[in-house]
Amino acid sequence: MAATSPTHSPGGPPPGAPAGDPGSSTGPAGRVALGAAGRGTADDADDRGDVVGPLERGLAVLRWLAARADAGPAVGPRPAPLAEVARVCGLARATVDRVAATLAADGLVRQDGRTVTLAPRLAALGNAYLASCRIPDVLAETAARLADAFDESVSVAVPDGDGVRFVLQVTRRRAMSPVFRVGDLLPAERCAPGALFAADWSPAGWAAWRARVDTDPGYGGFPALWSPASHPAGTPIAEPGDVEGAAPGPDAGAVTGFAARAAAALEAGHAVDDQLVEAGLIAVAAPIRDRRPNSPTAGQVLAALSVVSHTSRHSARSLATDVLPRLRAVALAAEEALADDAAAPNGEADGWPDADLLRETKAELGSGYLQSMARGFAVLRAFGAGTREPTLAELARATGLPRATVRRSLLTFTHLRYVASAGRRFRLLPRVLELGYAAVTDISLAALAEPHLTELVAAVRESASVSVLAGDEIRYVARVAASRIVSVAVTIGTRFPAYPTAMGRVLLAGLPPQALAGQLARLPATGPTPRAVTDPDRLRALVAAADRDGYALVTGELEEGLQSLAVPLRDRAGRVVAAANVSMPAGRVPPEHARAVLLPALRTAAAAIEADLRIVTAYRTSPAV
C-alpha cells in the first residue's frame, strides 16, 4: 500500500474546549475508529443516539481515500480497491459496496468495477466551508496586492486542531518555492502561523498537541510536509536551520522551542518561520483576530497572513524587517474587513442533488443507496450558499429536508468536528478540507477531462480530444482514441496550425479582437490541403460562425478525409480556455449526422468538464489550464 498509514488524524477541539484548541485524534494509525457501529449496515441512525452511521462511514471512507491520495510517492487521487477500503476502514464488504455506490451516485467518487477514486465534485464540500468562512472571498484581493508589493508568495491559514490549514494561496512560481495547496495541513510547530494560533490554546490544548507530537514524531499525519514536489526523493532529513538538508523529520528543535516561540509571537504580534518547514523556506506571519463582538471565537486569532520567501533572497530577519510594517497594516485592515463583512456565503448552486433528486435516486437504486448519508452531504453543502452560520430551520429550508434529518446530520458532523455550534447557530470547521480537498483540486485540465472523454467515446464510438491554443497552433492536452482501425494518429502534445482545425476555430473565437486580427494577418498563402481556408476574410466569417453557433465542424482542411467537430470549454469567468472535439473519417459520418447526433453528446461531455472545472477552481488562484 502506498499510503503510509497516517498515525495521526488531525483533531478538532476536545468536547468543551475552545474552537481553536487542538484535541484528541479520532482514530489511531490510519484506521478510522468506528466502533461497533462501523460494522452496521442499516441505513439509519445507529445505536449511539442520533449519530447517522452511514454518514459517519461515508466520511471515514472519504478521509482514508484522501489520506491515501496525499501520501507519496505517487501523489494524487488514484483507484483504491473496495476490498482494501473495507479492510482499512474496518467495514463489512457489503457496507463498503453501498457506501461506494452512494458516494458514486452523488459524484463524490468514481466507481470503476471494484475500485473507487476521489472525484472533482468532492471539492464542493470544501468549497462550502471556504464560502461559509468568508475568508478567501474577503481577503483574496488584499493578499494578491501584498504578493505583488513584495513579489513573494502570500498565504492565509486558519487554526485546525493542532494544525495549520491553508485557505488562500497567492503563489509566485519560483524554482525554490514549495507551495502548499488550499486544504493542506501543517503541524503548528513547523510554521509561522502555528505560533500565533497556539497563543489561544488552553492547557488541554497543549496537552493534546504534546500527545500528537509523542504519537506521531515522524509527521505521518501531515502528508503536505512530505510532498514530492518540495522534497525530491532522497533528500536528507533536516533539523531547523540546517541548510544542507531539505526534508523535515523527527525534530526536537521545532518541538522544544515551540512554547517559547508561541509566547514570543504573542508578545511581538507576529511570528517568524526560519526554515521550520524545510531548509531555505522562510516566512513571516501576522495574526488576523476575530473582532466580531458576538462571535463564538471573538478575540481569538481567526487566521494568519503570511509572506513566504527563500533564503536565496532574504534572511528570516531581513524578510521580517522588510515586510512587517505593511504586513501588520494589511492584517489589521483584513480584521476590519472580516468584522464588517455582512455578506452571505456566495458559493454557487453547482448541481448538488436536492431533496427531490435524492428521493429519485433512492427509488432508482433502492437499498444500495444510503439516503441518510447522501442527505448528510446535502446539509453540509448547504452551508456554502445562503445564510451565514445558519440555524437548523434555515438548513432544513435550504435543503428541503425534514428538520429531524438535518438535526441528525448536524449531530454527526458536530460529533466528528466538521461542524461547531453556538446557541442555535451552526458553522462549518476547516476540518472539512481534510476530505480530499487539496488532492481533488490539484488537478490538470487533462486529468479532469479524461473520464468525460472516455464516456463520450464509449457513447459515440469516435475519438475525442481536448486541446488548448499555443500561439498560432492548437496543442492536444488529452485524447481518448476510439478502438477503430482507422483512427487518426494524434498524441498528447501534438500541435497543428489552429486555422484549419475545428478546435482551432472555437479557440480563435474566444480570442480578444486584436489577438484574432494578429492570427488572421499571419495566415499562410497555402494550407495543408487545397480545402483549407487561408483567406483572412473568409476565415474571420467562419470564426464568427463558430462563436455564434457554439461549435465548429471542419472537413478535410487539415488532412484529406478527416472531419472534426469541436466546442469551446469555458472557465468560471466564461473565458474560452480549451476546446473539446470528436474526430472521425469524413466519409463515415455525414455532416448532418455529426450535427444531429454527435454535437449533443459532445456538448454534454463539455458541460460535464466545465462543471468539474468550476468546482475545482472555485478557490484556486493559479490558472486553470
Ligand code: PHB
Ligand atoms: C506557505 O504559505 O507556504 C507558508 C506559510 C507560512 C509558513 C510556511 C509556509 O511558515
